[in-house]
Amino acid sequence: xxxxxxxxxxxxxxxxxxxxxxxxxxxxxxxxxxxxxxxxxxxxxxxxxxxxxxxxxxxxxxxxxxxxxxxxxxxxxxxxxxxxxxxxxxxxxx
Numbered sequence: 462x463x464x465x466x467x468x469x470x471x472x473x474x475x476x477x478x479x480x481x482x483x484x485x486x487x488x489x490x491x492x493x494x495x496x497x498x499x500x501x502x503x504x505x506x507x508x509x510x511x512x513x514x515x516x517x518x519x520x521x522x523x524x525x526x527x528x529x530x531x532x533x534x535x536x537x538x539x540x541x542x543x544x545x546x547x548x549x550x551x552x553x554x555x
Contacts, residue, residue, distance in 0.1 A: 465491055494547060503552050518549035 469489055476487075494517075498505055507513060523544040 496550065501550055514553035516551045516553065517547055519545035520548055522546050
């Protein structure tokens, strides 16, 4: 499983090395999804702040890839993104 928190923290660390932040730490933004109790009845007994594992079935709906040259022209950065529709969800039983 990919650890999104670690990946995002590593990205922030690299950005700070390239361009140090003067005043404060940047926010750590994470992808999010939401469900209602009809779609995922287990949420009725789950608690805010706890972690839960689930499998989601998705359909890729878009893909983009571009490369840009960073200031100075000595280094380029590839940016690849994709969007997904969520088709199904299954909570992992304990």
